[in-house]
Amino acid sequence: MSRSAVVHHLAGEPHSRPGFMRTYLFSTDHKMIGKQFLWLGLLMMIPGGLAAMMMRWQLAWPGTRVPFTGGIPEPFMYDGHMGPEFYNSLFTMHGTIMIFFVAMPILVGAFGNFLIPLMIGARDMAFPVLNMLSFWVGLLSGLLMIAGFFVPGGHAAAGWTSYVPLSAAAHFTGVDWGQNLWCISLIFLGISSLMGSINYITTIINMRAVGMTLFRMPLVIWSLFITAILLLLALPVLTSALGMLLFDRMAGTSFFLPEGGGEPILWQHLFWFFGHPEVYVMILPGMGIASEILSTFSRKPIFGYKAMAFSMCSIAFLGFVVWGHHMFQSGMNPVLGMSFMVSTMVIAVPSAIKTFNWLGTLYRGSIHFTTPMLGALAFVSMFVVGGLSGIFMASLPVDIFIHDTYFIVAHIHYVLFGGSMFGIFAGIYFWFPKMFGRMMNETLGKIHMVVTFIAFNFTFFPMHILGVGGHMRRIYDPTVYEFLADLQPINVFITISAICLGVAQILFVINFFWSLAAGRRAERNPWRSNTLEWSAPTPPPHGNFETLPNVYRGPYEYSVPGAPEDYLPQDRRLDPKPAPTG
Amino acid sequence: MMGWLPENVSTFGERIDSLFYLIYYITTAVFLLVMVVMVAFLFLYRRREGRPALYSHGNNTLEVIWTVVPAIILVILTIMSGVVWQDIRGVIPETDVQVKVIGKQFNWRIIYPGPDNEFGTKDDLEKENDLHVPINKKILVLLGSDDVIHSFFLPHLRVKQDALPGREIAIWFEATKAGTYEIACAELCGFGHYNMRGHLFVDSAEDYQDWQRENWPAAAEVADMREAR
Structure with a gap:
C-alpha cells in the first residue's frame, strides 16, 4: 500500500505500519476519526432529508399517494398514503437526525477532530483513545436511533423537543419503544460528545505549537474551543433530563407527570437550557469556517480579529441565559419572560458585530470566487436573515402570534441550513484537498452552491409568509383550517422547491465521490492559505508534520506590504536579513 | 409580506x-x-490583476x-x-365574562360558569369546541388540560397560550368584531393535533343573550337545583 509507505516515511516519529482495522476502523488518528464522523454525518443526511421530503409532500398535497413509498409497510404508510402518526414521527426524526446526527457530527466531530491538531500544530489529540471511543459511542447512538424505525409502535413522535407529558407516557402517542430508544440513543450521544469536548478543550489548552498564543489561533479553532465548552456544560443537562424522562416512562417515577406531582415545565427548562447553547454549538463552528474562508479568498486579514473572538465568547456566555425565550407562551411567569427578552435582545449585538466584521473583511479585498468562498458568502447572507428574523420572536408581544408557527420553522432553517449547512459545505469544499489529497471539481461545486442557494431560499423564505399567516407547525393537514386556505398554494411552492433542493444535493454526492476517486492531486497549499494545516503534507501522515512548526504570527496575514507573496504562513520565518523563504 | x-x-x-x-x-x-x-x-x-488587497x-x-x-x-x-x-x-384587567377552556386529546372542552357565574356548581354548562363570547367585553379564559400540553391559539385575536395539565393559566381578550373565528391548537399534542379545531363565536350583545337563553339553564332551574342539593 503506497499510502502507508508514504505515511511511514514522512511521519516525524517512527510508527509501525498499522493494519487495516487500526487504520480505518479502530483508528486513534484524529484525522481518520474526523473522516469517520464526516461519513456518519453525510450518511445520516439521507434519512434526515428523505423524512423532510415526505413531510413536504403531505403538506402540499394532503392525503395523496407519496411517490416511491409503496414499499413502506403499514401502520406507517397505507399503500403510499401517510397517516398522522407517521407524519409526527417524520418531523420528529427529521429534527433529531439533522441536529444530532448531521450537524453535530460534521461540525464538531469531523471539523473539530480533523482541524484542531493540524491548526494548532500538534501531532494528535491529547487523548487519542478517548477520541476513538467518542466516535464508536456516537456510532452506537446513531444505530440505536435508526433502530427506532423498526420497533412496534413506530419511532418517537413527540417532536425533536419531546415535550412532556406527551413524550412521558406511551398512551399519549401510542409510541412505546421508539421514544425509549430515542432517549437511550441521545444519552449515548451525550456521552460521546462529552468525551469529545473534554478532548478538544485539553488539546487546545495544552498542545499548541511554540508561538501559537491564544490570540494567534485561527478563528475556527476559537469557535471549536468555545463550542466544546458549551457542549461540556450544556449536554450533561440534557443527558440528566433524558434519564428522568426514561425513568418516567419505564420505572414509574413522575418527574414530569402532573398526576404524580411532577412538573411539565421542568422538562422545557432543562431541555432548553441545553437546547439554546446547542443552537450556538451548531452555528459557532460555521462562523469560524466562514471567517477562515472569507479572509483567505479576500486575500485580506480578518477585520477585527479580537472583536470576532470576543463576540464568540459573549455569544457563548449569553447563550446560557436566553433559554426562556423558547418558553414565552409556555405558562412561565410573564415577568420572567421580560428578563429573557432582555438577554435575547442583548445576544443580537455580538451577532451583528460578527456580520459587520465579515463585511469589513470583504472591503477592498481581492475577492476570489472559489466554491468554498461561495459557500462562505451564502453562510454570511443567510445568517443575516436568520439573525434578523430572530428579533421578531425575541419581542414578547410579537412572539404571542408567531410562536409555534412556520415563522419559527423559517427562522431555524435560516440559521441551521442557511448557516450551519452552508458552513458545512464551505468547509468540506475548503478542506477536502487536505483531508483526501485531491481537489474537488470547481465547476460542479459552483453549480451545486448556486442551485442550493436558490432552492434553499425558495424553500424557506416563503415559510416566513406562512408564519405571518398564522400557519401552525407540526400539523399533518393544513387544509383542515379555513384561515389557512389562502396559504395552500405557498405550501405547494415550498414543496416543489424543497424537492429541487434535495435533488440538487446529488451534485454534491457526485462531486464528492468522483473527486475522491479521480480528482486532481492536491498540492500542499492549494488555496495559498496561512494556517498551519496547509504546511503539513497533503494528505497529512500519522503525526501530521515532518517537524513541528513554530508560529511567528497571527493566522490572517494576507497581502502584507513588502512580503514576497500575498500570503504569509503562520510558521514562515522572516529574517531581517534577506534569506530564502521556506 | x-x-x-x-x-x-x-x-x-x-x-x-x-x-x-x-x-x-x-x-x-x-x-x-x-x-x-x-x-x-x-x-x-x-x-483584478495588479490590484492588491x-x-x-x-x-x-x-x-x-x-x-x-x-x-x-x-x-x-x-x-x-x-x-x-x-x-x-x-396584568389582567377587570373582566366581564369568564370561561374555562380545557384541552383534551383532541378537543377543546369549553366550560361556562352558568347563571351563578361560579365554576364547579351544577349549573355549569360544558360544550365541545364552541366558545361563545359577547363583543366588546373583556373575557377571562382559564386554561387547563386534562392530558398533555396544548396551546390555545386564536389567530384573529392574536392570542396564544399553552394549556398545561396540573395548572390553571389565566389570560384575557376583548373581541371588537362579531363573527365566527377558528380556534387552533398550536402545540403538538399527538396524532390528532392537526385536527384539534374549535370555533370562537363573537356575538353581538343581543345574540349573546339569545344564545344564553337557549343554552344556559334558567335562573329558576338553578334555584331548583340548589334546593335539590
Missing part, C-alpha cells in the same frame, strides 16, 4: 401588529443595507459604531415590547 396577517379583531391585537410592522421595517432596512453593501463589495473588489486589521471606531447603533435600536425595541407585554400579560 405583512399583508398575510389574518384580520385582527381584538383590542390589543393592533398594538402587537404595530410592533410586528415596526420590527419588519427595521429588519428589512438592515437586511437590504447589508445585502447592497455586500454585493457592491463583491463587485467592486473582485480579483488592502492590508488592514480593522478599525476600532467602526467597531464601536456597529456595536452601539444596534444596541440602541434593540434597547428601544425591548422597552416598547416590554410595555405592550406588561399590558397584555403582566
Whole structure:
C-alpha cells in the first residue's frame, strides 16, 4: 500500500505500519476519526432529508399517494398514503437526525477532530483513545436511533423537543419503544460528545505549537474551543433530563407527570437550557469556517480579529441565559419572560458585530470566487436573515402570534441550513484537498452552491409568509383550517422547491465521490492559505508534520506590504536579513 | 409580506401588529443595507490583476459604531415590547365574562360558569369546541388540560397560550368584531393535533343573550337545583 509507505516515511516519529482495522476502523488518528464522523454525518443526511421530503409532500398535497413509498409497510404508510402518526414521527426524526446526527457530527466531530491538531500544530489529540471511543459511542447512538424505525409502535413522535407529558407516557402517542430508544440513543450521544469536548478543550489548552498564543489561533479553532465548552456544560443537562424522562416512562417515577406531582415545565427548562447553547454549538463552528474562508479568498486579514473572538465568547456566555425565550407562551411567569427578552435582545449585538466584521473583511479585498468562498458568502447572507428574523420572536408581544408557527420553522432553517449547512459545505469544499489529497471539481461545486442557494431560499423564505399567516407547525393537514386556505398554494411552492433542493444535493454526492476517486492531486497549499494545516503534507501522515512548526504570527496575514507573496504562513520565518523563504 | 396577517379583531391585537410592522421595517432596512453593501463589495473588489488587497486589521471606531447603533435600536425595541407585554400579560384587567377552556386529546372542552357565574356548581354548562363570547367585553379564559400540553391559539385575536395539565393559566381578550373565528391548537399534542379545531363565536350583545337563553339553564332551574342539593 503506497499510502502507508508514504505515511511511514514522512511521519516525524517512527510508527509501525498499522493494519487495516487500526487504520480505518479502530483508528486513534484524529484525522481518520474526523473522516469517520464526516461519513456518519453525510450518511445520516439521507434519512434526515428523505423524512423532510415526505413531510413536504403531505403538506402540499394532503392525503395523496407519496411517490416511491409503496414499499413502506403499514401502520406507517397505507399503500403510499401517510397517516398522522407517521407524519409526527417524520418531523420528529427529521429534527433529531439533522441536529444530532448531521450537524453535530460534521461540525464538531469531523471539523473539530480533523482541524484542531493540524491548526494548532500538534501531532494528535491529547487523548487519542478517548477520541476513538467518542466516535464508536456516537456510532452506537446513531444505530440505536435508526433502530427506532423498526420497533412496534413506530419511532418517537413527540417532536425533536419531546415535550412532556406527551413524550412521558406511551398512551399519549401510542409510541412505546421508539421514544425509549430515542432517549437511550441521545444519552449515548451525550456521552460521546462529552468525551469529545473534554478532548478538544485539553488539546487546545495544552498542545499548541511554540508561538501559537491564544490570540494567534485561527478563528475556527476559537469557535471549536468555545463550542466544546458549551457542549461540556450544556449536554450533561440534557443527558440528566433524558434519564428522568426514561425513568418516567419505564420505572414509574413522575418527574414530569402532573398526576404524580411532577412538573411539565421542568422538562422545557432543562431541555432548553441545553437546547439554546446547542443552537450556538451548531452555528459557532460555521462562523469560524466562514471567517477562515472569507479572509483567505479576500486575500485580506480578518477585520477585527479580537472583536470576532470576543463576540464568540459573549455569544457563548449569553447563550446560557436566553433559554426562556423558547418558553414565552409556555405558562412561565410573564415577568420572567421580560428578563429573557432582555438577554435575547442583548445576544443580537455580538451577532451583528460578527456580520459587520465579515463585511469589513470583504472591503477592498481581492475577492476570489472559489466554491468554498461561495459557500462562505451564502453562510454570511443567510445568517443575516436568520439573525434578523430572530428579533421578531425575541419581542414578547410579537412572539404571542408567531410562536409555534412556520415563522419559527423559517427562522431555524435560516440559521441551521442557511448557516450551519452552508458552513458545512464551505468547509468540506475548503478542506477536502487536505483531508483526501485531491481537489474537488470547481465547476460542479459552483453549480451545486448556486442551485442550493436558490432552492434553499425558495424553500424557506416563503415559510416566513406562512408564519405571518398564522400557519401552525407540526400539523399533518393544513387544509383542515379555513384561515389557512389562502396559504395552500405557498405550501405547494415550498414543496416543489424543497424537492429541487434535495435533488440538487446529488451534485454534491457526485462531486464528492468522483473527486475522491479521480480528482486532481492536491498540492500542499492549494488555496495559498496561512494556517498551519496547509504546511503539513497533503494528505497529512500519522503525526501530521515532518517537524513541528513554530508560529511567528497571527493566522490572517494576507497581502502584507513588502512580503514576497500575498500570503504569509503562520510558521514562515522572516529574517531581517534577506534569506530564502521556506 | 405583512399583508398575510389574518384580520385582527381584538383590542390589543393592533398594538402587537404595530410592533410586528415596526420590527419588519427595521429588519428589512438592515437586511437590504447589508445585502447592497455586500454585493457592491463583491463587485467592486473582485480579483483584478495588479490590484492588491488592502492590508488592514480593522478599525476600532467602526467597531464601536456597529456595536452601539444596534444596541440602541434593540434597547428601544425591548422597552416598547416590554410595555405592550406588561399590558397584555403582566396584568389582567377587570373582566366581564369568564370561561374555562380545557384541552383534551383532541378537543377543546369549553366550560361556562352558568347563571351563578361560579365554576364547579351544577349549573355549569360544558360544550365541545364552541366558545361563545359577547363583543366588546373583556373575557377571562382559564386554561387547563386534562392530558398533555396544548396551546390555545386564536389567530384573529392574536392570542396564544399553552394549556398545561396540573395548572390553571389565566389570560384575557376583548373581541371588537362579531363573527365566527377558528380556534387552533398550536402545540403538538399527538396524532390528532392537526385536527384539534374549535370555533370562537363573537356575538353581538343581543345574540349573546339569545344564545344564553337557549343554552344556559334558567335562573329558576338553578334555584331548583340548589334546593335539590
